[in-house]
Amino acid sequence: MxxxxxxxxxxxxxxxxxxxxxxxxxxxxxxxxxxxxxxxxxxxxxxxxxxxxxxxxxxxxxxxxxxxxxxxxxxxxxMQNLSDAYSFTEQMKQMGKVPHTQVVSLEELAANQFVAKHLGVEEGERVYKMKRLRSAEDMKMMYETTFIPAYLFPDLTISKLESMPLYELFPRLYNQDIKYADEEFYASVLQEKESEKLGLPAGSACLRIRRTTYSQENEIIEYTLSVARGDQFVYKIRHSKK
CATH class of the missing domain: 1.10.10.10 (Winged helix-like DNA-binding domain superfamily/Winged helix DNA-binding domain)
Structure with missing residues (x-):
């Protein structure tokens, strides 16, 4: 009760x-x-x-x-297995490709107004900011910038991030089970710095994705901004009409 x-x-x-x-x-x-x-x-x-x-x-x-x-x-x-539904690693495997994630950087910093708003924390609260390059079959597919609250993931390190996919790390090392995630995505073109990361000409077609992930306690545990190459990355959605 x-x-x-x-x-x-x-x-x-x-x-x-x-x-x-x-x-x-x-x-x-x-x-x-x-x-x-x-x-x-x-x-x-x-x-x-x-x-x-x-x-x-x-x-x-x-x-x-x-x-x-x-x-x-x-x-x-x-939607029961959210790790599958939102996992780049699993999606690439389902497409018959070998996935690889490179952790480009990890830093702890004070949340600015933008980050605080999207993570549901106070401005100035400590957060982790990580950048990851996602590849499949040695082809650069997606570049991600992720923010997570530091108090929920103490002592996070690059070695931990490299040891397993992020959505395995959440529950296994920090007891943070995913409840659901909200995503927005839209077509765009690559800016110069993004094109360098993905090895494509500036102005190439891309898909931009914004994801907010919630724990079982309805706390925001992740806010990610992704840019994916538009000529290779396929984003699948199932709509159910009742």
Whole structure:
């Protein structure tokens, strides 16, 4: 049950409880408990319930049918292994290519206003900034700049980053399991410095990707800006229409 004196917000607790309820009691396309039923069952306010349901919808556990109510979605099953869904390493392997990641740099610094905003931390808080060059079959594919909060990843080193993919490092060394990630991407052209990193002429087509990754506690644990070569990198998305 929910612990109202816990430091974990009620809606976060409710999300976990409802996920377990869905997995144990409901099938795909079956009608979900109503807001009122959830309020009564777990003794929480409608505001808390709505916040939890909104997140469950974003996570692929439920979907809404206009005028009919809320139903269970099977989309979460497809998204269960987020390491696969968001891993460059796994994506390249699936394409039959040998992936390689070079950690170009790692530094600890104070978050400026931009970084603080996107990591959900206070301006001036310590963060790690890393730059990585991602390749496949010796072809440079993507250049990434990643920011992560230093307090969640103490004593992070280049050797640790080189020992395993980032999304394996998060849970194995720091007990930070990924809940979900939001991504935005758009077509662009390479600037001069970027073209040097990827070995392409300036002005070449590229794909720009912005990713914000969240932990199971709904904390932002990663903000990454990527530029990928447009002539080789294929970005796959599955849309589910209910």
């Amino acid at each position: 929910l612990e109202k004196n816990s430091s974990i917000p009620l809606y976060n607790q409710l999300i976990d409880v409802l996920i377990e309820y869905i997995k144990m009691n409901l099938n795909d396309d079956e009608k979900m408990l109503s807001e009122r039923e959830i309020c009564l069952k777990y003794d929480v306010s409608r505001t808390t319930v709505r916040a939890a349901l909104n997140e469950l919808e974003e996570m692929g556990y439920i979907f809404k049918r206009h005028g009919k109510g809320t139903f269970v979605s099977g989309l979460w099953k497809e």
